[in-house]
Amino acid sequence: MLSDIQNFYRNKTVFVTGGTGFMGIVLVEKLLRITEVKRIYLMLRPKGNKSVEERLTHLFESTLFDKIRKSGVTPTDRIRPILGDCAFANLDISPADRKVLIDEVNIVVHLAATVRFDEPLTRAVNLNVRATLDLIQLAKEMKQLEAFLHVSSAFANCVVNCIDEEYYNAKIGISAVKMCEVANSLGVDTTNKLANVLCKEFPNTYTFTKSLAEEAILSEGRSLPISIFRPAIVxxxxxEPISGWIGNYYGPSAALYAAGRGVLRVMYMKSHHxxxxxxADLCANLMLAIGWETAKSTPEQRLQMAPPIYNYTSEDDNALIWKEYIDTISEYVxxxxxxxxxxxxxxIAAGQKWLYYLLTFFYHTIPGYIIDFLLVLKGKKKRMTKLYNIMKRQTKVFDFFLSNEFTFTMDNTKTLWSSLSEEDKQIFNFDLNSIYWKEYLQNSLKGLRLYLGREGPETLPKAQKLHRRFFILNWITHALLFGFLLYxxxxxxTIILP
Incomplete structure (x- = not known):
């Protein structure tokens, strides 16, 4: 017997944008493994020297799909690539593929977006706003559409500190359609130069354009069976399907891996926040549940109320504090x-800017120059000072989010969880209260080592021996440094007070 959600996706055709991204690939794997979905159309573009077919083949070689392969199923049997690109008008989808989508698709999941915080405004508008508008227009033509899920971000509206499951259009100051018209009229260079004026209170182009995309859902898509999913940091x-899986260098995971290698040592953050x-797997479960719930809405209900929003952040009863995050990592490293x-x-978490700059000078800048000097002596190229400059730029974009405190309401998400059958709660678990953070973080560290570092168990004795050696060297270095400072x-x- 299939559960309610499984039964909904049975024999359905799903169109996914951004399906090759971290959260997208986890969603696709869950659909293939747990549901009897008829077909998944995955929007792809050629990348590097690889065609869409080659990218698709490479994608399903991932460890993430081991369970599916072991079951005797070939992942590509129910996957069809759709050549498309969010950077171009109408998603650059051919008329033939467009007709296929219009005739067959039941569910749309829009994950594609640029997640770069420092993306030039014109490009961010094209990828995050215009692409959303184009997909809404395509969805309006779909003859069998039952649900459309737009994936936003819990921090899309970070201009307020208490973020409810509602729209904040007044904070944007412009509609999505108008912003696209302005960008098109001003041109690339002028639009990019006016980013600070156009984005106003927003800390970066990412949050501004993600908030604009939500306005597009409200103003242009409300006649559709459509909802918004706002996950926090994924x-x-x-x-599921394995613990600690990570597919790319992204956000906290990238910083954590850099810290594990002894490269990143100082972060600017309020550790009590x-x-x-x-x-990611709980996000995938919630997305599938939202799709099921969205399909229940009637045309009359959609005209009377705004498309629902589902915030998804850590629960009050099971909150994770940054200090606990750092301490747990130190305990298991x-x-x-x-x-x-x-x-x-x-x-080291530095809560003040002056302290952060002081500590990075001692823990990043000076070591960088020392290592580069030793590399030059060996006849090798300098690289550490350049690496630290890159890390400084990359971590700087997170300063706003790590130094400000945000709270969220999750009424819609909690109501959805309560409405699930016990069977669906087991199969599509997205209850964050079920997470034991220490165990989870320990598995995350193992995942970083295995999936990002490509290091199997056979390298662990060598790594632990190196860890013990560096522990002694680190202790000696600090002792000498503090001794020198005391001197x-x-x-x-003695000079000031003879």
């Missing part, structure tokens, strides 16, 4: 030591 899988992290580490791994203070004191 990180490694919790349990809540870490709004959500596992030896058990999952990385053989490619260049120094003893540790992380300087003593010298200064």
């Amino acid at each position: 990180i490694q899988t919790s349990k 809540r870490a709004h992290l959500v596992p 030896y058990e999952v030591a990385i053989s490619k580490m260049i120094w003893y791994p540790f992380m 300087l203070l003593w010298v200064l004191a």
Whole structure:
């Protein structure tokens, strides 16, 4: 017997944009493994030297699909690529493919977006706003559409500190359609130069354009069976199909891996603030549940009420604090030591900018120059100072989110959870209260080592030996440094107070 949600997706055709991204691939795997979905149309574009077919083949070689392959199913049997690109008008989908989508698609999941915080405004508008508008128009032509899920971000409306499951159009100051017209009229260079004026209160082009995309859903898509999903920071899988899986260097996971290698040692953050992290597999479960719920709406209901929004962040009863995040990592880092580490791994959370700059000078800048000097002596190219400059730019974009406190309401999400049958709660679990964070973070560290570091269990003895060696060297270095500072203070004191 199929559960309610499984039965909904049975023999359905799903169109997914952004299906090759981290959260998208987890969603596609869940659809293939748990539901009897008829077909998944996956929008792809050629990348590098690979065609869409080659990219699709490479995608399903991932460890993530091991369970499906072991069951005797070939993942590509129910997958069809659709050549398209959000950077171009009408998603650059051919008339023939467009007709196929119009005739067959039952469910749309729009995941595609640029997640770069420092993306030039014109490109961010094209990828996050115009593409959403174009997909809405395509969805209006779909003859068998039952549900449309737009994936936004819990921080899309970070201009307010308490974010409810509602729209914040007044904070944007412009509609999605008008913004696209303005960008088209002004041109690329002028639009990019006016980013600070157009984005107004928003900290970056990402949050501004994601909020604009939500306005597009409200103003242009409300006649459709459509909903918005707002996840917080999406990180490694919790349990499905494997624990700790991560597919790319992204956000906190990238920073965590850099810290595990002993490269990143200082972060600017308020360690007493809540870490709004959500596992990718629970996000996939919630997306599928939202699709099922959205399909229940009637045309009359859609005209009377705004498309529902589902916030998804850590629960009050099971909150994760950044300090707990850092302490747990420090506690388990030896058990999952990385053989490619260049120094003893540790992380310092600096809550003040002056302290952050001081600590990065001692822990990043000076070590960078020392390592580069040694590399030059060996006849190799300098790389550490350049790496630290890149890391500084990349981590700077997170300053706003790590130094400000946000709270969220999740009434719609909680109501949806309560409405599920016990069977669906087991199959499509998205209850964050079920997460034991220490165990989860421990598995995340193992996942980083295995899936990002490409290090199997056989390298662990060597890595732990290196960890012990660097621990001693780190202790000696700090002792010498503090001893030298105390000596300087003593010298200064004898000069000032003879």
